[in-house]
Amino acid sequence: MSNRERSEQQRNGSGRSADVPEPVDHAAAPAAWSRWHRLRLNIPIFIMMLGVLVFVSNATAVPWNNEPTGQTISTLTADTSVTFANPDHVSLPENGTYQVKETSTWFNAKRPSTGEVQRTNMIVREPIGAGKGLPAVVFMHGAGYGTAKNSFGDVAEAMASAGFVTAVIDKPAWSTNDVTRDYPGSAAVYDQVIDMLRGRNDVDAGKVGIYATSESTWVSAYLLRMDRKVAFQILLSPMVFSPREAVGFLAAQDFALAGAHEGYQSIVRRAFNADSAMFGVTNPDIRTLEPQTYSIPTLVAYGSKDVMTAQVEGTEAMLAMAHRAGNWDMTIRSYPVANHVLRLGDESTAGTGFADRYVSDVIDWAVGQTRGLKQTSERVAGIRLYQSITVPKDLHANRGLTVYGVLVHVFMLVMLLLALIVALVAFALRIHAAVRRRKGPLLGFSHGFGNQLLTLTITTMATLALFAAGLGQVVMAVVKIAWGGAPDDEPGLMVWSWPVIQVVCTLVVWAWSRVVARLIEVAMNRGVLQFPPRRGSIRAVVSGREPVLASTRLGRVLFWVTSIAMFSVLLVFAFWGLFIY
Known part of the structure; x- marks a missing residue:
């Protein structure tokens, strides 16, 4: 061993070279979870996520008495x-x-x-x-x-x-x-x-x-x-x-x-x-x-x-x-x-x-x-x-509801824009890598999280589009009636789209709860969620050698930004009462 190597060892306080990663203690890693073990974690996460959305829908609900009618x-x-x-x-x-x-x-x-x-x-x-x-x-x-x-x-x-x-x-x-x-x-x-x-x-x-x-x-x-x-x-x-x-x-x-x-x-x-x-x-x-x-x-x-x-x-x-x-x-x-x-x-x-x-x-x-x-x-x-119905004379300016509504909508728009920017950056880098014929992972998603993120994003955004289409049809029908026209015999989208969105959103929440449960499982297997964390586990996750989500920083950023954006869409749905009507 050269004098330079000895000096490097002394500066790092150990007998290992500074550029050699700290080993992960794989011997302490737990065995793979059973399906029942995953389900026991999945269900309470689903209940908590759905409970938050139902709570928001109820908290933003406005009582309205249409009586007397006729x-x-x-x-x-x-x-x-x-x-x-x-x-x-x-x-x-x-x-x-x-x-x-x-x-x-x-x-x-x-x-x-x-x-x-x-x-x-x-x-x-x-x-x-x-x-x-x-x-x-x-x-x-x-x-x-x-x-x-x-x-x-x-x-x-x-x-x-x-x-x-x-x-x-x-x-x-x-x-x-x-x-x-x-x-x-x-x-x-x-x-x-x-x-x-x-x-x-x-x-x-x-x-x-x-x-x-x-x-x-x-x-x-x-x-x-x-x-x-x-x-x-x-x-x-x-x-x-x-x-x-x-x-x-x-x-x-x-x-x-x-x-x-x-x-x-x-x-x-x-x-x-x-x-x-x-x-x-x-x-x-x-x-x-x-x-x-x-x-x-x-x-x-x-x-x-x-x-x-x-x-x-x-x-x-x-x-x-x-x-x-x-x-x-x-x-x-x-x-x-x-x-x-x-x-x-x-x-x-x-x-x-x-x-x-x-x-x-x-x-x-x-x-x-x-x-x-x-x-x-x-x-x-x-x-x-x-x-047909009574005048809603109990309507009044609700500042708390207004502030929350503005915040949740602005937050959704900001997060959707941010997710789009990160996705465009990833797309541009992929094209650049293809042109330069560079090999190696760009996002490096592991354990199927990339496919799950893509599926849930497409589903959530399609549901948002359906919600906008249904509301748009209602507005057009109201304008037609206001101009003196007759309502359509078959309302169509404005009737069936709401329950469809409810079902899809519930399935999306279930899918997200499975993703969260899977994240917890992988993180525990990596030793990150232990207390104290298993020796070397955090460094291995951050470096991408033993990833929980993805082996690259861009992949992890894309996942979390997109996930938060999709959950903000669900919060907007909850604001408009989608989880109670």
């Missing part, structure tokens, strides 16, 4: 005609009485809260030869991004031909979206338009009213707070309750009408308990149901095929608020076959007409109101009002 209000007559006493037998204008002149102008709609300006088109329709002191109506947009050119054209034209000056503008949207709408700001713009009409020499400033539909009935509430001189209002399918309650009702009812599995319906409950204020969105909890909102003469119109509004509870609430304000001039009309915007059929189809007498009834009511006549027809008329 609420109704009987009308006093099926005839929706609106009539007034006319003791002086004055000739009253009706649809088509006058020719109509249309004028398009532009103005700046300024958002009060930010100063943002939207260049806005306004189309004014006026009756030719109707004289002075005319009543006027400002039309207010529902959801979406309606313009002056593509909105309210037919009804605005009809009302103008009956002696009204009508104004339709581009919807005040500025830089907001459907979630961040500025309702007070929109109300200020519509009030600006009202003042424009009041300033015309052919309009009676005391006879300017509004025509609000759907979402804009939240805007009209703000408008009536800031302008107490609005003469009358026509409310088409008013939302009545807070956005959280009204849209929660809409979603819950339409998910059920679409035929979605109860599991998909439960998603609505969790989604509408989200605390949107955490992200600066406060619209869901605005309160517009107050006496001032219904303090002026009001015509309310519903369609029997409207699946977006709570007609029974909404009518009761509006009447209660109006009576508290001392207003008994409330007229309710319900039209058969008509949808959310009182059209007959699919709203998305161009040229879809209104319910038979709707436009005539609106004109007759508005004419009688602006002439100061006494209504003689029944206040509540048309087809019976019906509501």
